[in-house]
Amino acid sequence: xxxxxxxxxxxNALKRYSIGDRTEGLKLNEDGxxxxxxxxxxxxxEKQSNWLPAPEGQFYVICRMYIPKEAALTxxxxxxxxxxxxxx
Numbered sequence: 001x002x003x004x005x006x007x008x009x010x011x012n013a014l015k016r017y018s019i020g021d022r023t024e025g026l027k028l029n030e031d032g033x034x035x036x037x038x039x040x041x042x043x044x045x046e047k048q049s050n051w052l053p054a055p056e057g058q059f060y061v062i063c064r065m066y067i068p069k070e071a072a073l074t075x076x077x078x079x080x081x082x083x084x085x086x087x088x
Contacts, residue, residue, distance in 0.1 A: 001038070004058035012053035025049040038082065 001010045001017060009017045019026070019036060027049050028034055037043040037051040038061065063079055071077035 001052050001054055002060055002062065003055050004060055010053060010055050010059065014051070014053060016051070016053060019050070019052050 002008065003010055016023075026034065027046055035050060037047050038054050039051070040054050040056050042048055043051050061082070065072050069077070
């Protein structure tokens with residue numbers, strides 16, 4: 001998570017600058033999928049474990065894949081799109 005204007009990481013009270021497979025406490029959905037909350041305001045409750053704090057203004061997200069599988073290298077795998085939830 002980076003500020004668009006400064007290109008620096010977004011400082012926050014959680015001291016969380018990324019979410020990955022080693023992020024402690026992530027909560028999976030019942031179907032095994034993972035919902036991340038990339039937003040400025042704390043989503044509260046159990047959602048906080050999957051929250052990546054964003055700045056109030058514009059930002060950009062980078063996805064890094066370490067030792068990617070073949071599907072990622074060939075383009076067969078596509079990351080799910082970021083979607084904006086109404087009221088957030």
